Amino acid sequence: MYHERPQKSGKLAHETIDKQIYSTEKKWLQGIDVYSQQYGICGKIDLFNSDTGALVERKNKIKQIYDGYRYQVYAQMFCLREMGYEVKSIFLHSLSDNKRYEIPIPTLSEEQEFAEIIQQMKTYKITDPISPNPNKCAQCIYRELCDAYKP
Ligand code: SF4
Structure with a gap:
């Protein structure tokens, strides 16, 4: 319910995808729901070109490729794979400066790293201690809502 400026910008950036008006070509899967039984995760993808196998996640402005960005596209890739699509390449697209960054298809060890993160998320308890950075x-963007935030 609470949106800060970055979330508003992100929402605007995804508007054409959410409304599925990015392209009328059938090869583009836009904003579809995806699910992985193996990992017990679900979500939405941004764009997938079913002809080339390119998965694209668009962000308003990419300054750095955070691990979270990688995990997000890995998750989309694993969901699509389980749904029968072959993802051959992955891209993060920074809209404000029109830059595109290729994210290599995860290796086996990167898939294991992803699986461990998912496991940690699933076993996290709200009472577990945290050490905020x-x-x-x-x-x-959640700091105004977070008890752990100490300005
Ligand atoms: S403000 Fe809260 S939710 Fe945000 S990074 Fe810090 S501890 Fe995490």
Whole structure:
């Protein structure tokens, strides 16, 4: 319910995808729901070109390729794979400066790293202690809602 400026920009950036008006060509899967039984995850993809096998996640402005970005596209890839699509390449697209970054298809060890993160998320307990990183918190869009945030 609570949106800060980055979330509003992100929502605008995804508007053509959410409304499925990015392209009328059938090869583009736009904003479809995806699911992986293996990992127990679901979500939405941005764009997948079923002719070339290219998966594209668009973001308003990419300054750095965070691990979270990688995990997000890995998750989309694993869901699509389980749904019978072959993802041959993955891209992050920065809309404001029109830059595209290729994310290599995850290796077996990167898939294991992803599986461990999912496992940690599934076994996380709200009462577990956390050690917030003040630099990260200062950039976090949820800081106004977070008890752990110490300005
Ligand atoms: S403000 Fe809260 S949710 Fe955001 S990074 Fe810090 S601890 Fe995490």
